[in-house]
Amino acid sequence: MAVPKKRTPPSKQGTRRSHHHVEPAQIMRCSQCRSPRANHRICPTCGMYNGRQVMGPAAGAAAR
Numbered sequence: 001m002a003v004p005k006k007r008t009p010p011s012k013q014g015t016r017r018s019h020h021h022v023e024p025a026q027i028m029r030c031s032q033c034r035s036p037r038a039n040h041r042i043c044p045t046c047g048m049y050n051g052r053q054v055m056g057p058a059a060g061a062a063a064r
């Protein structure tokens, strides 16, 4: 088994872990009904995506 030659110092460990954080979800408003919607997702309220009807209205919560 490969064994590290040197112990990782706490500062180096912290530098590596500085990127370990959760980024906030990108929330946009639907262009049709103005309700909050995740980016690149069908609007759960009106079922529109990119200006066209993809799903029936009120089917958003039931389909997922």
Ligand SMILES: [Zn+2]
Pocket (backbone or CB within 6 Å): 030, 031, 032, 033, 034, 035, 043, 044, 045, 046, 047, 048
């Ligand atoms: Zn909508």
